[in-house]
Amino acid sequence: MRSMVFAEALLPEGWRHDVRIDVDALGRIASVTPDAAPGRLIALPGLPNLHSHAFQRGMAGLTEHAGDSDDSFWTWRELMYRFLAHLTPEDVEAIATLAYAEMLEGGFTRVGEFHYLHHDPAGSPFSDRAEMATRIAAAADATGISLTLLPCFYAHGEIGGAPPMPGQRRFINDLDGFAALVEGSRRAVSGLAGATLGLAPHSLRAATIEEIRSVACMAQPWEPLHIHVAEQAKEVEAAIRVLGMPPMAVLLEAGLLSPRWCLIHATHATERELADAARAGAIIGLCPVTESNLGDGVFAMPGFRATGGRFGVGTDSNVLISAATELRTLEYSQRLGLRARNVLAPRGGSTGRALWQGAVEGGSQALAAGSTGFAPGAWADIVIVDGAHPAFVSRSGDRLLDSLIFAARASTIHEVWVRGTRVVENGVHPRRADAERRFAAILARILAA
Structure with a gap:
């Protein structure tokens, strides 16, 4: 079991503070507990x-x-x-x-x-x-x-x-x-x-x-x-x-x-x-x-x-x-x-x-993805943003989400977890550099044809 804590998280019923999300070994959410422990980051459902x-x-x-x-x-x-x-x-x-x-x-x-x-x-x-x-x-x-x-x-x-x-x-x-x-x-x-x-x-x-x-x-x-x-x-x-x-x-x-x-x-x-x-x-x-x-x-x-x-x-x-x-x-x-x-x-x-x-x-x-959002039984698919980012100054909850969509760059996404596994860290996917190299070779070949 892995536990993650967040300053705020968007649950199906709305924003809650100091949320702990417990994830089981299969990558599904086992439990969601608001007002549990202080965190620093903000969590959105993927x-x-x-x-x-x-x-x-x-x-x-x-x-x-x-x-x-x-x-x-x-x-x-x-x-x-x-x-x-x-x-x-x-x-x-x-x-x-x-x-x-x-x-x-x-x-x-x-x-x-x-x-x-x-x-x-x-x-x-x-x-x-x-x-x-x-x-x-x-x-x-x-x-x-x-x-x-x-x-x-x-x-x-x-x-x-x-x-x-x-x-x-x-x-x-x-x-x-x-x-x-x-x-x-x-x-x-x-x-x-x-x-x-x-x-x-x-x-x-x-x-x-x-x-x-x-x-x-x-x-x-x-x-x-x-x-x-x-x-x-x-x-x-x-x-x-x-x-x-x-x-x-x-x-x-x-x-x-x-x-x-x-x-x-x-x-x-x-x-x-x-x-x-x-x-x-x-x-x-x-x-x-x-x-x-x-x-x-x-x-x-x-x-x-x-x-x-x-x-x-x-x-x-x-x-x-x-x-x-x-x-x-x-x-x-x-x-x-x-x-x-x-x-x-x-x-x-x-x-x-x-x-x-x-x-x-x-x-x-x-997409037949099953349960949605941060609810027990759903996949632990989590998009994490850093509330300290300049785009989110003095904002929380809905105002922070409004700013993410309408007033922030893509770099505001700090981490992404899929099925309980971190796949993006500090805004970057670990396979990006290799994928870009292969992509560039393909495009160079096609555009030269």
Whole structure:
């Protein structure tokens, strides 16, 4: 049993002082005792990152040069296809290792890896269909981040079952091939502490509703299900033209949605669709930095929250990795759209706390992480900040959390613990230097090609 004491800790019921957290040998919280003993540091529950494409960390900064036509998600996607054509399994593992180290340094303690890069550059399966999934698991193991691996089913190039494009050949499976991939992915995470599996039909662009239903049937009852939906206006228009209704409405009409589902982006879903998704218990997975970078649009958060909807955040394209930055960008996007302040705070309450606690609860549900926050039985996933930092002068509780999100640099995170093991010390992950060296060699090779 290990005991840790904190000057303040954010418990499910709110901030408490002089908190002792006892952690058992498996890395789970055994007990939480407020008013127990004086401490110096401040503890927050680790944040789940519910949506990541780790390999895209290698593209960060490479898509900010305007093309000859109007740039959009679709032009960005073409560059992504060209980039991934160069990646070997070793490259994917190395890039994911750096991305996961940065996630831990930035306050994320679990990642949902929405994994669709399955095959070799010609589109042929590796001798082990789960070769790439095994590389993702190896990166999680090396860094210590908890993993929810989400192998992705991708069969078509557009809504209605259109043939895939050449740039998509590394993603493509039929249902039988995907079933084999799922079993290999289960083996890849079976020996990884704290890991779990979920399944991810990519989108209605990449899978028909019948295929989505078949993929959902492959999942075990406790495994989560993730899907991209209504990310782009063009996607919604195509669904209406081909299927007669928007993509979110297709999922609702099929009766698929439940608390097991996480709907990624949902930027262009209607108010009624979002209310129905909230009633079904589905989580909305928001990726504010990527959605801003791609010019996706602004999610209708106040109306969704008013219906009891739950959300989590993800880093998606990993263009810039930081839990606080995702939460800050989420709130700022709402302020810009509505010309208001503290949009996501309850009346008289803290915006930072509403964001952090909401993302912990929704992200944990979406990634099947079990009990959330500092409660007996939950994983001891702890983000520790130093109250003596200049950003936190004369602040505590909610005011300190507001400052962490809106007025502090990433360096304010002092330590991070995952499943009772310290993985970040003095703000730095021990694998960072080696991961950066490998990453630099990969990028030098690709950009010289």
